[in-house]
Structures are given as structure tokens and as C-alpha cells.
Amino acid sequence: MATLAETAPGTLQVTDRKSARAFVDTHIVPYADAYDRQGRVPEELLERMTAAGLWAPFLPRETGGGGMDLVTLGEVHEEVGRGCSSVRSLLTVHTMVSWAVQRWGSPAQRERWVPALGRGDVLAAFCLSEPGAGSDASGIASHVVEKNGGWVLNGVKKWITNGQRADLFLVFARTATSIGAFLVPRDSPGVEVTPIEDVLGTRASMIAEISFRDVALGPDALLGPSGFTAGMVLTGTLDLGRYSVATGSVGIIQAALEACAAYASRRTVGGTLLKDLPLIQAKLSDMVTDARAARLLVAEAGRLKDAGEASTIMATWVAKYFASTAAARHASEAVQIHGANGCGHDYPVARLYRDAKVMEIIEGSNEIQRITIASQAEREII
Amino acid sequence: MSGNAKEQILDFVRARYPQAEIDETQDIFALGFVNSLFAMELVMYIEKTFEVTIPNDELKIDNFRSANTMAELVDRLSPARV
Incomplete structure (x- = not known):
């Protein structure tokens, strides 16, 4: 067809x-x-x-x-x-x-x-997190051993976005000397996909747990350099993922703003439209301001990427941290503005609220981001 | 090229670690400065500044140990070298 x-x-x-x-x-x-x-x-x-x-x-x-x-x-x-x-x-x-x-x-x-x-x-999925390791990539337990000129992969990956649907997995696993990235087609013998249902946010992103049991891979499965630079594959890939999450977080703020502006223009309290109440205006003005600020931080990170500037990595950390925390804050305020209506299915803000929380966790939790940003500040300023 | 490259690379590393005293021969790995984040920044800096692409088989730790070895890498990869 x-x-x-x-x-x-x-x-x-x-x-x-x-x-x-x-x-x-x-x-x-x-x-x-x-x-x-x-x-x-x-x-x-x-x-x-x-x-x-x-x-x-x-x-x-x-x-x-x-x-x-x-x-x-x-x-x-x-x-x-x-x-x-x-x-x-x-x-x-x-x-x-x-x-x-x-x-x-x-x-x-x-x-x-x-x-x-x-x-x-x-369609592809990125397989890093495990039942026992999330933002701490050094804690992963999945591993490969060299065999017959190729590799044998064992391990379990969890919280894999699009794991239910993806055709190709990029799997990070321990080698004898470091962590390597391996291209694993979904139909490889020994790959088992178990859907993870009913999660808090990004509920439609087809998250899965994926088990790899004695998965035989050819020598061409290893992506990129082995040895010390293998970490760069992970760093570079996560950097782009973080950039995308930052942009998506800006989108959440914008969606919250648009939903609230529309609601506040129709809903009245005591004969007054919500949009004319100073406390609601304050929330909307903060959404507008943070959406613009986050968008600028993201654009700067993108500009540095296009220019090939090394400083894009830290710029992306900052953009993701700012945008994701702002998204969580404003999605919460969006539910507040909608009142009880915000807790149901008739308006999108409950979904935004749940999705925004996820943005503070994926591609490096905000705690890890703050540690990294502070470390950079220490190197450059102190 | 390599003398200039050496100085530029040293400037980049010193800018990231202003509190450290680093010369062109020192092993920055032995000094404990390099993690995967900084390694990625180094690769991006070299590729951008010297307009080269570092192939996978040159992404070896020995090529990035010091400003000297990185400048030698730049020399090898630069199409205009004579």
C-alpha cells in the first residue's frame, strides 16, 4: 500500500x-x-x-x-x-x-x-537510560563483548522514547575500555520491546523498555571512535537532544500562553473577564516574557551550533535549564488560570502541565544541568 | 601553521581553565582537565578555528594530550600545508 x-x-x-x-x-x-x-x-x-x-x-x-x-x-x-x-x-x-x-x-x-x-x-530511538541509571551515564550496566570480530550485547534500557515504534536503536553500552555507541536494528534476534504505558507526561511518545539478550552485532555496529572519544558521541548527541527539548519547552510556554489568553478572554468572574484581573495579567505577562527570553536563549544556542562554536554546548545547557523550568512553572500557572477546567480533558493545559514536568528530567535532569552550569562558571569566572 | 595553531589552542584551553598554568607540552589529560564535555569542545574548536574535519581514526587520545600534539594534528589535516 x-x-x-x-x-x-x-x-x-x-x-x-x-x-x-x-x-x-x-x-x-x-x-x-x-x-x-x-x-x-x-x-x-x-x-x-x-x-x-x-x-x-x-x-x-x-x-x-x-x-x-x-x-x-x-x-x-x-x-x-x-x-x-x-x-x-x-x-x-x-x-x-x-x-x-x-x-x-x-x-x-x-x-x-x-x-x-x-x-x-x-525511525530511530536513543537508548541510554536504564533501570539503574538515568542522568548518570557512567552508571550504565549494559555491556558488549567482542566476539568473532563483532560484538555481543546484553542489557536493559528503560524510558526509551519511541521504543515501541522505532526501527533502529542507538544503544550505549560498556566496552572493555569505555562506553560505546552501537547501532542495533529492531529486528535483531534477542531484542525484546516492552511498552511502558500510563506514564505522567509525553504519554503518546511510545516509551518502552528494551531488553538485549545476547544480541549478535557485526563489527560495523559500533558508531564512531572507540576509546576516550567515545564519550564525545554521547556528549554531542545529548547536546542536540537537549537543544530540541529546550525548543519544545519554549513551545509548551507558548501553548500555555495561547490557551490562557483565549480562556481569560472568555471566562468571567463576578462579571469581570479574567484577562482584566491584575493577578491574571501578571501571570500572562510572565509567560510572554519567559517565552521570549527562552526563545532567545535557544536561538543563541542554535546560532552557535550553526557556526560550529564550542560554546554552543554550554549555551544549550543554559537554554534547556531556563526553558524547561519556565515551561513547568507556566504550565502550572496555566492550570491555575483555568481553575477546575484546567484539571479535566476539555482544555489542553493539564497535558501541558504533565508534559512540562518531563522536560525538567529528560536529556539531563535540571539538577545535573545546574551542576554543569555552575562548574562552567567556576572555570570561567572564579 | 603549527606555531600559530599551538598558541591559539593554548589560548582556548587557558580560557577554559584560567586558574591553571598550562604550557604547550603539558598533558592536559594528566592534569585532569578533560572530560567528555571538554573533549567535545576541543574537537569543535579545532574543526571551526582551523577549518578541518577530524576523521574518526584521528580521534585518538594521543592527538589531544597537549597543545603540541593538537597543533601537529591540525598540520596533518590542513589541506594548505606545504
């Missing part, structure tokens, strides 16, 4: 913020609460995203990608995050893996995976 991408080529192309906003308003916003309740994103939307060229538009044109700069990619992810954090989360992990293969892959690995990742024919 032909896919939507095949039957409608060239339509609904997302190339910038404006086209992303139009796509999101048409295909995501009206259905995001349903995705949240159903606990998954339907295949139809995944196909529409393929048709729109949304999966990895930053990949170089020579690989079939769109060559999109990272500032624009951030704007696109913000718009998707405004519509639905679960969908944006799928984009985030796919972006991370696609970038990692393009950046660190051998010519053979790039040839095999990058065009398919760019088109969205292959």
Missing part, C-alpha cells in the same frame, strides 16, 4: 517556522489530547510527517536531506512542541540518532542509514 509520502509528494513541506506552524495547527493541535489519552501517535501522522520532510531536515542535501540550519530546526521543533510534546519527543530522538550517524558514522554506516533516516523510512 502506498504511503502518504508517495501519494502526495511535495505537499505540506515544512521548511521553516511558518510552514511548521501551519502543519502543526492542521495536523497536530486538534488531535494532541486524543494522542495523549490513547497513549500513542497514530501511523497516519507519522506518515504525514514523512511527507512533510519533518524527520531530519537538517541532514546535508547530498544525503537527500534538506540542509536546514539548526536555528530553523529549533523553530520547527518549537512549533511541534507547541502542538504536542509527545510528537516533538519522537522528532528529538530521531534527530539525535540521525545526527550521530551523519557526524560519527563510517561511510558505509552513513550510506546504509542516513538517507532512510532522512526520509523517515527508518
Whole structure:
């Protein structure tokens, strides 16, 4: 059966913020609460995203990608995050893996995976967290041993976004000398995917626990350099993931603002519209201010990425920390503005509230971020 | 190229660790400065500043131990070297 991408080529192309906003308003916003309740994103939307060229538009044109700069990619992810954090989360992990293969892959690995990742024919998931290790990557227990010129992988990964649906896993595991990144096709013997249902936020992001039992991998499964630089694959990939989460957090603030502005313009208390009450105005003005501030921090991180500046890594930590905490704060205020209505399914703010909390945890908890930011300040200032 | 590269790389490392006294021969790994974050920053800095791409087989610890070894790496990778 032909896919939507095949039957409608060239339509609904997302190339910038404006086209992303139009796509999101048409295909995501009206259905995001349903995705949240159903606990998954339907295949139809995944196909529409393929048709729109949304999966990895930053990949170089020579690989079939769109060559999109990272500032624009951030704007696109913000718009998707405004519509639905679960969908944006799928984009985030796919972006991370696609970038990692393009950046660190051998010519053979790039040839095999990058065009398919760019088109969205292959969807990817990033497998780092484990039952006993989250932000502390050094605590992972999954491991590989070399055997017959290849590798044998054992371990369990948990909280894997898009784990239920992804075709390709980028798995971080201990080697004899360090931590390595391994490309593991979903259909490899020994891979078992168990859905994790009914989670707090990003409920439609198809999270899974994935077990790897004596999974035999070829020598070409190892992505990037081994040895001391293996950590850079993880650092670089998480940096891009953090950037996407920061953009998505801006999207949550914007969604909270738009929902509250609309509600406050209709709802009255004692004959007065909410929007005319000073305490509500204060909350809305803080949302506007933080949305703009977070957006600027994200744009600066993106600009530094496009320029290849090393300072982008810390800029991204700062952007993610600021945007995610602001998102959690304003999503909470959005529920408050909606009152009891904010606690039900009739308005999107309860979903925003639950999703925003997740942003403070994923791709490095905010506690880890603050430690890193303080450490940088100590190096540079003290 | 390498003399200039050496100084620029030293400036970059010193800017990150202003409290440390580092010269061109010192092993920055032995000094305990390098974690995966700084290693990534070093790679990005070298690629951006000297307009080179460091291939995977050059991403070895010995190439990044000191300003001297990093400058030698830049020399090897620079297309304009004579």
C-alpha cells in the first residue's frame, strides 16, 4: 500500500517556522489530547510527517536531506512542541540518532542509514537510560563483548522514547575500555520491546523498555571512535537532544500562553473577564516574557551550533535549564488560570502541565544541568 | 601553521581553565582537565578555528594530550600545508 509520502509528494513541506506552524495547527493541535489519552501517535501522522520532510531536515542535501540550519530546526521543533510534546519527543530522538550517524558514522554506516533516516523510512530511538541509571551515564550496566570480530550485547534500557515504534536503536553500552555507541536494528534476534504505558507526561511518545539478550552485532555496529572519544558521541548527541527539548519547552510556554489568553478572554468572574484581573495579567505577562527570553536563549544556542562554536554546548545547557523550568512553572500557572477546567480533558493545559514536568528530567535532569552550569562558571569566572 | 595553531589552542584551553598554568607540552589529560564535555569542545574548536574535519581514526587520545600534539594534528589535516 502506498504511503502518504508517495501519494502526495511535495505537499505540506515544512521548511521553516511558518510552514511548521501551519502543519502543526492542521495536523497536530486538534488531535494532541486524543494522542495523549490513547497513549500513542497514530501511523497516519507519522506518515504525514514523512511527507512533510519533518524527520531530519537538517541532514546535508547530498544525503537527500534538506540542509536546514539548526536555528530553523529549533523553530520547527518549537512549533511541534507547541502542538504536542509527545510528537516533538519522537522528532528529538530521531534527530539525535540521525545526527550521530551523519557526524560519527563510517561511510558505509552513513550510506546504509542516513538517507532512510532522512526520509523517515527508518525511525530511530536513543537508548541510554536504564533501570539503574538515568542522568548518570557512567552508571550504565549494559555491556558488549567482542566476539568473532563483532560484538555481543546484553542489557536493559528503560524510558526509551519511541521504543515501541522505532526501527533502529542507538544503544550505549560498556566496552572493555569505555562506553560505546552501537547501532542495533529492531529486528535483531534477542531484542525484546516492552511498552511502558500510563506514564505522567509525553504519554503518546511510545516509551518502552528494551531488553538485549545476547544480541549478535557485526563489527560495523559500533558508531564512531572507540576509546576516550567515545564519550564525545554521547556528549554531542545529548547536546542536540537537549537543544530540541529546550525548543519544545519554549513551545509548551507558548501553548500555555495561547490557551490562557483565549480562556481569560472568555471566562468571567463576578462579571469581570479574567484577562482584566491584575493577578491574571501578571501571570500572562510572565509567560510572554519567559517565552521570549527562552526563545532567545535557544536561538543563541542554535546560532552557535550553526557556526560550529564550542560554546554552543554550554549555551544549550543554559537554554534547556531556563526553558524547561519556565515551561513547568507556566504550565502550572496555566492550570491555575483555568481553575477546575484546567484539571479535566476539555482544555489542553493539564497535558501541558504533565508534559512540562518531563522536560525538567529528560536529556539531563535540571539538577545535573545546574551542576554543569555552575562548574562552567567556576572555570570561567572564579 | 603549527606555531600559530599551538598558541591559539593554548589560548582556548587557558580560557577554559584560567586558574591553571598550562604550557604547550603539558598533558592536559594528566592534569585532569578533560572530560567528555571538554573533549567535545576541543574537537569543535579545532574543526571551526582551523577549518578541518577530524576523521574518526584521528580521534585518538594521543592527538589531544597537549597543545603540541593538537597543533601537529591540525598540520596533518590542513589541506594548505606545504
